Amino acid sequence: MKKDDRKVLDDQIRRWTSEMTVLAEKIAAAKGTQCALLLVTPQGDYEGVAPELIAEDALRVVNHGWPDGFDIEILNQSN
Structure with missing residues (x-):
């Protein structure tokens, strides 16, 4: 994999991970308890x-x- 392609994928993974963090907070709030995603x-x-x-x-x-x-x-x- 080319270096530029790897950078694009790494950036996308960081964005998705950030979205998952927000989603985990929403799930915890909806359940009324802390959770670990x-x-x-x-x-x-x-x-x-x-x-x-x-x-x-x-x-x-x-x-x-x-x-x-x-x-x-x-x-x-x-x-």
């Missing part, structure tokens, strides 16, 4: 892995399941 970008051998599995691995919940006391939603679930 995460973007997990895997490295290494995760090409083609379903988002649900990426989240489970990143949060290390595979053997224990999702923790009690939290409502976990994977917004971009695989089909």
Whole structure:
């Protein structure tokens, strides 16, 4: 990828991330409680892995399941 193309993509990612931050604040306000909106970008051998599995691995919940006391939603679930 050319340096100029990479810069354009990086700028777009920054704008989208900013929009997601605003959206997270709106969701928290609507729910009436704080929430954490995460973007997990895997490295290494995760090409083609379903988002649900990426989240489970990143949060290390595979053997224990999702923790009690939290409502976990994977917004971009695989089909």
